[in-house]
Amino acid sequence: MKKDRLEAFSDGVIAIIITIMVLELKLPQGHDIHALLPLLPVFLSYVLSFIYIGIYWNNHHHMIYAVNTINGRVLWANLNLLFWLSLVPFVTGWMGESHFSMWPIFAYGCVLIMNAIAYTVLARLLVKQAGHDSSLALAMGKDWKGKLSIVIYATAIIVSVYCPWISLGLYWVVAVIWFIPDPRIEKKVADKAH
Amino acid sequence: MKKDRLEAFSDGVIAIIITIMVLELKLPQGHDIHALLPLLPVFLSYVLSFIYIGIYWNNHHHMIYAVNTINGRVLWANLNLLFWLSLVPFVTGWMGESHFSMWPIFAYGCVLIMNAIAYTVLARLLVKQAGHDSSLALAMGKDWKGKLSIVIYATAIIVSVYCPWISLGLYWVVAVIWFIPDPRIEKKVADKAH
Amino acid sequence: MKKDRLEAFSDGVIAIIITIMVLELKLPQGHDIHALLPLLPVFLSYVLSFIYIGIYWNNHHHMIYAVNTINGRVLWANLNLLFWLSLVPFVTGWMGESHFSMWPIFAYGCVLIMNAIAYTVLARLLVKQAGHDSSLALAMGKDWKGKLSIVIYATAIIVSVYCPWISLGLYWVVAVIWFIPDPRIEKKVADKAH
Amino acid sequence: MKKDRLEAFSDGVIAIIITIMVLELKLPQGHDIHALLPLLPVFLSYVLSFIYIGIYWNNHHHMIYAVNTINGRVLWANLNLLFWLSLVPFVTGWMGESHFSMWPIFAYGCVLIMNAIAYTVLARLLVKQAGHDSSLALAMGKDWKGKLSIVIYATAIIVSVYCPWISLGLYWVVAVIWFIPDPRIEKKVADKAH
Numbered sequence: 133m134k135k136d137r138l139e140a141f142s143d144g145v146i147a148i149i150i151t152i153m154v155l156e157l158k159l160p161q162g163h164d165i166h167a168l169l170p171l172l173p174v175f176l177s178y179v180l181s182f183i184y185i186g187i188y189w190n191n192h193h194h195m196i197y198a199v200n201t202i203n204g205r206v207l208w209a210n211l212n213l214l215f216w217l218s219l220v221p222f223v224t225g226w227m228g229e230s231h232f233s234m235w236p237i238f239a240y241g242c243v244l245i246m247n248a249i250a251y252t253v254l255a256r257l258l259v260k261q262a263g264h265d266s267s268l269a270l271a272m273g274k275d276w277k278g279k280l281s282i283v284i285y286a287t288a289i290i291v292s293v294y295c296p297w298i299s300l301g302l303y304w305v306v307a308v309i310w311f312i313p314d315p316r317i318e319k320k321v322a323d324k325a326h
Numbered sequence: 327m328k329k330d331r332l333e334a335f336s337d338g339v340i341a342i343i344i345t346i347m348v349l350e351l352k353l354p355q356g357h358d359i360h361a362l363l364p365l366l367p368v369f370l371s372y373v374l375s376f377i378y379i380g381i382y383w384n385n386h387h388h389m390i391y392a393v394n395t396i397n398g399r400v401l402w403a404n405l406n407l408l409f410w411l412s413l414v415p416f417v418t419g420w421m422g423e424s425h426f427s428m429w430p431i432f433a434y435g436c437v438l439i440m441n442a443i444a445y446t447v448l449a450r451l452l453v454k455q456a457g458h459d460s461s462l463a464l465a466m467g468k469d470w471k472g473k474l475s476i477v478i479y480a481t482a483i484i485v486s487v488y489c490p491w492i493s494l495g496l497y498w499v500v501a502v503i504w505f506i507p508d509p510r511i512e513k514k515v516a517d518k519a520h
Numbered sequence: 521m522k523k524d525r526l527e528a529f530s531d532g533v534i535a536i537i538i539t540i541m542v543l544e545l546k547l548p549q550g551h552d553i554h555a556l557l558p559l560l561p562v563f564l565s566y567v568l569s570f571i572y573i574g575i576y577w578n579n580h581h582h583m584i585y586a587v588n589t590i591n592g593r594v595l596w597a598n599l600n601l602l603f604w605l606s607l608v609p610f611v612t613g614w615m616g617e618s619h620f621s622m623w624p625i626f627a628y629g630c631v632l633i634m635n636a637i638a639y640t641v642l643a644r645l646l647v648k649q650a651g652h653d654s655s656l657a658l659a660m661g662k663d664w665k666g667k668l669s670i671v672i673y674a675t676a677i678i679v680s681v682y683c684p685w686i687s688l689g690l691y692w693v694v695a696v697i698w699f700i701p702d703p704r705i706e707k708k709v710a711d712k713a714h
Numbered sequence: 715m716k717k718d719r720l721e722a723f724s725d726g727v728i729a730i731i732i733t734i735m736v737l738e739l740k741l742p743q744g745h746d747i748h749a750l751l752p753l754l755p756v757f758l759s760y761v762l763s764f765i766y767i768g769i770y771w772n773n774h775h776h777m778i779y780a781v782n783t784i785n786g787r788v789l790w791a792n793l794n795l796l797f798w799l800s801l802v803p804f805v806t807g808w809m810g811e812s813h814f815s816m817w818p819i820f821a822y823g824c825v826l827i828m829n830a831i832a833y834t835v836l837a838r839l840l841v842k843q844a845g846h847d848s849s850l851a852l853a854m855g856k857d858w859k860g861k862l863s864i865v866i867y868a869t870a871i872i873v874s875v876y877c878p879w880i881s882l883g884l885y886w887v888v889a890v891i892w893f894i895p896d897p898r899i900e901k902k903v904a905d906k907a908h
Contacts, residue, residue: 134391141341143723144532145345148341148730152346154804159804159807159811168821190789190793197719208505215373218344222351235358235362238359331531334527335534335581338535339535398578402574405578409567413542416547420548420551429555525721525775525779529725532726536730537733602732607736610736610739614745626747
């Protein structure tokens, strides 16, 4: 089975998810500059989620690029990831609209951890199919970033019940960890390619 | 006529359908964990419909992959399928918002059966064009899954007037039937390919 | 300039237009079968517009397929067509919600005629670029369908002020004219290809 | 890294942005022709933003077309541009709904200038990667259009506090500057290609 349509469909779904989030930015109540102020939490939540979805798209891009064919299991693991990604706009809107209350931050963490798990499952299936000496397997390595993210998310979910602001900080920490490129991975893939 | 744009357009429409369904998950009334509870039926309806749309995308992918060219009839049969798929978010939202009332479950079944019929029509046209000894014709076989689905949907629609919960169970049964891969089909296509 | 991204972008925009129209089908007020009744005009408007957008996509597909390269003018003529297509959901929603009142039917005709004109402009530019002995020029011929559509739309817009139901009938007539395939065109393109 | 998915993803996001803007055109309050009048400012804002997004898509198309590969920095610079583009529907809706009040016009200018800056950053990164004697570098030249736009936007933002209508005029001026094709650029790229 070819991967073209999997890529096209995933690109479509991720493009829609990243764009419909902005619909949570409802028109301000008034035409003054102060009318924008209550939207600030929604805007900040949108920025965080935009970065997250961007990271997922970026990594999805790399991962699928490294394989040649896909099977039925991969298709469903991919749909599972898209399902959890599709819940990001909902928890983003709730978190912003609640001005960063406890339970919305808790829910946001739950959706993020489910995304991370779904991504890990998809990655494992792809590595299994590509073989353990494939460039994908080398690039994934021990996947410390993925494991660390899940640990941080789990911590953030528990902490959110006591101090939601720390959880929010932890979500940004994970975003920064993924945002900073890992030079070794690009190098490994490049080495393998030549 | 080439099939590239039919695939691209169908992927786009299905990607949008699967994603706008999540817009029915309105922001909770409150910032408490209990505020999520009334959304549970909407969420469960979303899960069921997400699986259905996923199955349709998956099968659409396979079916179009197996043919080389398309004609005007196929284009319209495909648009007919997309039309009925586009009504899924509407009945999903109604079913969830009504907390699984009788008529919304009835309407959900009607849209599902129309989807199944539209899919069958598209499949017949594609098999006719590809020829009866094509890999697509072999893969479709007697299409017992398609026929069985239509029978189950018809039963579910009738039963819904008396006992809507049974209908809901039947919708899940069809989803499971399609979700479980049929090893013979993949094998036949693979045999034909080699 | 290559046409791939023009196709991809147009497919994306048309796919979104055809799908967001269904968002005008608001959830029924109630859980009874009768609650669906007030939605019937919205549903019928949706069916008509779905067919229209389907026809435009179909013809757009054919037309772009027949050319090899595009220039800056074509890009903007295409964006102009997409602009007028993007207004279809708005007038569709208004027409349905007003239960087929006079002015919404008038506005619907105005958007349809602007679409037809934008399409004609795009077609002329493409024929001019492809040359008058190209397969596209042959396929377009004297474009009687396009000219007839514009005449019918103009009639329907004028008539709508006196008798909106006739206008509505005329919109369906145009849809049927385009829906029925013209065997000569497919034949001419096929002849040219061989 | 190949550019195909970057193009596909950007096309998807831009297609959605350009289309969801029309959702700000809420259904008129009434079925009379006069009911359309209050929508006129929203419609005019939509026209302006549609042209802007069209220009960005058009230029994005050209720019990415001129490079062969992309790196991680380009991916993020592209996501940054898409982020600022995604805010256009929000400020468009606000500007229209406020019937061109001061602060919405101010905010519209801020989003436009951020778009222009994000675009310039992306262009610089692409030129840097392609090399200073590449066709892209030649086509960009001294990028006087880009620099002039940023200067006009800055002026419009400052002026908006005193006389918002002048700012609105300046936004149209920039749109016209970009809309009129620059024959030298197309010529240079064509020369380079041959």
